[in-house]
Amino acid sequence: MSDPHASRLDRARAALRDRGDRALVLAPGPNARYLTGLTAEQSERRFLVVVPRDDDPAALAPALAAPDARDAPGLADDRVRTWRDDDGPHPALAAFAAAHLADGPGRLLVDDRLWASHLLALRDAVDAPLGLASEVCGPLRVRKDEAERDALRRAASVADGVVGQLRDRGADVVGTTERDLARTVERLLDGAGGEGLPFDPVVAAGPNGARPHHTPTDRRIEAGDPVVLDFGTRVDGYPSDQTRTLVFGDEPSDRVRAVHDAVWEAQRAGVAAVEPGARAGDVDAAARTVIEDAGYGDAFVHRTGHGVGLEVHEEPYVASGSGRRLEPGMVFSVEPGVYLDGAFGVRIEDLVLVTDDGCERLNRTPRGPETGD
Ligand code: ZN
Ligand code: ZN
Numbered sequence: 503m504s505d506p507h508a509s510r511l512d513r514a515r516a517a518l519r520d521r522g523d524r525a526l527v528l529a530p531g532p533n534a535r536y537l538t539g540l541t542a543e544q545s546e547r548r549f550l551v552v553v554p555r556d557d558d559p560a561a562l563a564p565a566l567a568a569p570d571a572r573d574a575p576g577l578a579d580d581r582v583r584t585w586r587d588d589d590g591p592h593p594a595l596a597a598f599a600a601a602h603l604a605d606g607p608g609r610l611l612v613d614d615r616l617w618a619s620h621l622l623a624l625r626d627a628v629d630a631p632l633g634l635a636s637e638v639c640g641p642l643r644v645r646k647d648e649a650e651r652d653a654l655r656r657a658a659s660v661a662d663g664v665v666g667q668l669r670d671r672g673a674d675v676v677g678t679t680e681r682d683l684a685r686t687v688e689r690l691l692d693g694a695g696g697e698g699l700p701f702d703p704v705v706a707a708g709p710n711g712a713r714p715h716h717t718p719t720d721r722r723i724e725a726g727d728p729v730v731l732d733f734g735t736r737v738d739g740y741p742s743d744q745t746r747t748l749v750f751g752d753e754p755s756d757r758v759r760a761v762h763d764a765v766w767e768a769q770r771a772g773v774a775a776v777e778p779g780a781r782a783g784d785v786d787a788a789a790r791t792v793i794e795d796a797g798y799g800d801a802f803v804h805r806t807g808h809g810v811g812l813e814v815h816e817e818p819y820v821a822s823g824s825g826r827r828l829e830p831g832m833v834f835s836v837e838p839g840v841y842l843d844g845a846f847g848v849r850i851e852d853l854v855l856v857t858d859d860g861c862e863r864l865n866r867t868p869r870g871p872e873t874g875d
Pocket of ligand 2: 743
């Protein structure tokens with residue numbers, strides 16, 4: 503696959519020209535990674551990536567991060583200016599701003615996640631109206647290109663494989679603590695080719711399942727407990743995010759089965775509503791109606807889904823009433839859940855990719871609660 507950054511940069515610069523804006527001013531993070539491949543993290547040391555509308559990207563980097571900047575496929579070596587701790591960032595920022603930001607009309611679109619300390623220094627160094635980089639980067643990042651789809655598919659398949667391994671353990675899981683099972687999940691993801699956790703795994707057994715983002719505890723998993731297992735991994739920087747609710751060591755009770763059936767049906771209905779041109783709110787309504795009809799509407803306490811890309815939660819949000827139109831290339835979760843205080847919770851989550859005529863599920867592992875042989 504050819505390097506995708508050149509075409510992303512072209513589209514970003516075209517958007518800047520169309521809008522009459524001067525440049526993007528990015529922090530190390532998802533926008534800079536998307537456009538240049540830079541994988542560094544933002545810190546207290548001043549580090550900016552600039553995408554001017556009529557020129558190649560340039561970076562101001564602390565000396566110790568210079569190798570990261572030079573490794574980025576979208577940043578040429580001679581476009582990286584560095585500063586050392588003993589000189590401080592101010593002289594370098596003044597020179598960098600004069601070279602890359604001072605000229606031209608229009609706004610500087612600053613990274614939505616640029617720390618305020620860096621933003622104030624930038625404002626002192628260059629006199630220009632400001633806007634948000636998401637105005638240009640958001641519409642680009644929301645439609646995933648081939649390289650992104652490939653990474654998202656591979657990440658989903660790693661997580662799916664680990665769900666299969668957990669299912670195979672069956673009754674052996676009974677007696678394990680939530681915390682131990684979370685560590686096991688982490689190890690299995692690593693062993694299956696995952697490249698780190700995008701978020702801490704949720705392992706929520708029995709009554710703990712009624713908290714959607716429960717942090718694993720020392721509670722031991724009992725036979726027949728529904729266990730909400732929500733976890734993901736990263737591949738090439740892109741996360742997976744899926745949830746299954748499994749029952750180990752016994753048959754699910756009738757009540758658990760009834761709730762699980764409702765959530766499963768809601769998840770099917772949500773996925774079935776995904777197609778280009780549909781509204782995000784339509785997907786939410788399709789899933790929510792099933793749960794309401796089953797009598798659990800008050801127990802479905804969150805939106806139906808969220809976009810996934812370089813960030814685990816990003817546009818588009820699949821929320822009640824959202825008029826956002828779905829477009830081919832969008833990737834988001836469909837994850838209805840029912841949370842019954844003091845009893846248990848059930849959530850089923852898959853990622854879907856909007857295609858030209860419907861959607862592709864990125865998670866394919868079975869959705870039922872059964873485990874073991
Ligand atoms: Zn999740
Ligand atoms: Zn999710």
